[in-house]
Amino acid sequence: MNFIDLAAQRDQIRPQIEAAMARVLNTCGFIMGPEVTNFEKSLATFAGAKHALACANGTDALLIPLRAWNIGPGDAVFVPSFTFVASAEVAPLVGASPVFVDVLPDTYNMDPASLEAAILDVKKQGKLKPRAIIAVDLFGQPADYPAISAIAKKHGLKLIADQAQGFGCTLNGKQPLDWADVATASFFPAKPLGCYGDGGAILTNDDSLAGLIDSIRIHGKASIEDMAAKKYDNDPRYLNMRIGVNSRLDALQAAILSEKLKIYPDELTKRDAIAQRYNAGLGPHVRRVPTVIAGGFSNWAQYTIESEQDVYSVYPTAPGGLPVTEDIRNRVMSLPMHPYLSEADQALVIDAVRSFNG
Secondary structure (H helix, E strand, C coil): CCCCCHHHHHHHCHHHHHHHHHHHHHHCCCECCHHHHHHHHHHHHHHCCCEEEEECCHHHHHHHHHHHCCCCCCEEEEEECCCCCHHHHHHHHCCCEEEEECECCCCCCECHHHHHHHHHHHHHHCCCEEEEEEEECHHHCCCCHHHHHHHHHHHCCEEEEECCCCCCCEECCECHHHCCCEEEEECCCCCCCCCCCCCEEEEECCHHHHHHHHHHHECCECCHHHHHHHCCCCCHHHCECCCCCECCCEHHHHHHHHHHHHHHHHHHHHHHHHHHHHHHHHCCCCCCCCCCCCCEECCCCCCCCCCCCHHHCCCCECCCCCHHHHHHCCCCCCCCCCCCCCHHHHHHHHHHHHHHHC
16 A cells, blocks of 8 residues: 555546646657646646745745745744744744744644734844744644734735645635645645645745746846836846846756646545545544644645654744644644545455554
8 A cells, every 4th residue: 555646646647637738748848838838837727826836845835935035144033843843944944043933732824823822922032033934834734824914014024925825725625725825735746736756836926026026037037127117128048137046947847737737626525535534433542643733634645644743843932832833743643535435445444553552
């Protein structure tokens, strides 16, 4: 039994995937071009976003907005302590400091009370300037965006919805981007919407920010606003207005993702059904089955743990430490989860968990 069965999904849409790849190979349009543009349009429509900008991976999707906002040395970026390392590493990569915030004991997502305390503590100490919050949709379910967004606005901070695991989740029928300045996606193969390599995307409703992100992801090329100001009418790639990076989604991956996006709503339904079977089968036999925030819809990415790493122990934490994180990291576990997990295989998993929990 596979933990995540990518082959089962591939077999479901093999003709479409092969046709999409052949289309790119036949045109030799490997970098950007219509395949990427078409995928970005479809992605924006799915997510209810004004702009979707594909990039090389989910980490760059977090990094590029920080650069667009000129976040750097002396700045504080607040991140949950119970998350994958990428959520935290982007702060030091721009010279800023991550400040670790504890999580809620039921959803494992960022605790708004701990966030508020961390912001006030940083302001009191005066060594760092609070600039941004990265809220993570861990395990596929949305963070408490109404509360977190209110805190961000109160303190004048930017808010990123890190949807590396959670792309497709909603809260009260709304997308995380409805509260955040930016939402990000990862298309790593094991993600619910994954490609056959690395890939990511940045979503925003801010026209000006979208132009900056587009510029930074392609070597700081001229944006539409730059072109108008400079009265430059040649290829914008050769008028470099700022320091950028090389973070483009391959056209092959965009073509594959376009086909996968077509079946994604159906896969979300299947994932939810599998999660409900897990809940029903395991509820009486484990300490607690996953709790989804009230009004939330999870994409049930996976049951996985990535705890705070030693290298990050030098960075600040919320007042009172991280008691929930330290507690839950010792008792969460991972179970197979993908849209094509059969009921028979799932029954084997449930029986195995029952056997060692009594």
